[in-house]
Amino acid sequence: MNTLQMAVSIVMFFVLFFGIGFILNMILKTTWLPLVLYFGFAGYLIFTLSSFHFADISVMISGLAGTIIGGWTIQTLRSKGYKMF
Template identity: 55%
Template sequence: MNLLQLIISVPLFLVLAFGIGFILNMLIKTTWLPLVMYSLLIVYLLISMGRLLPVDYIILTSGLAGAILSGVTIRFLRAKGYRMF
């Protein structure tokens, strides 16, 4: 993988996982469901593809960070009194 692709894909996966997780948190009202779903996706990828490259782990970790940040953000907003849908 090219270094430029890595530089672009890390924030892309972070923002993508954060956005999807934030929307799921607002609609389903479960704080950590996106984190569980993303973890299951990672396990599925590890089982089906077998061996991954270190670059793949970096990209998947940035997506995991986005899923965690979406849960933390929703908890923070709910603690401050904001109601999502």
Template identity: 45%
Template sequence: MNIAQFIISIPLFMVLFFGIGFILNMLLKTTWLPSVLSGGVFLIAWVATGGLKWVDIVILLSGVLGGVLSSVAIRALRRHGYRMF
């Protein structure tokens, strides 16, 4: 993998999982479901390939971080009175 692809992939996966998690939180009204799902994606990728390289682990963990951040953002919005979330 090229170093430019690696550097671009990290924020891309983070934003992608954050956006998907945020939409799931709004539609399903669950808080931690995206975090669990993104962790599940990581584990499925690990098992399906029989092991991952460090580059793949870093990229997928940035996606898990994006899922966790979407849950934290929705929780903060609910705490501040936004009932539509």
């Protein structure tokens, strides 16, 4: 994987999973459900695929970070009084 492709992939997966996590948290009114789903999906991938490279792991970690930040953002907004739906 090219260095530029890897940098773009890391940012793209962070933003993608932040958005998905934020929307799921907002609609389902759960704070950490997307994080649990992400760990389940990552565990499935680890056990079914045989080898990972550095680029794959870094993209997965950026997606995990996006999911965690999305959950933290919703939790912070709710604690400050914002209601989502």
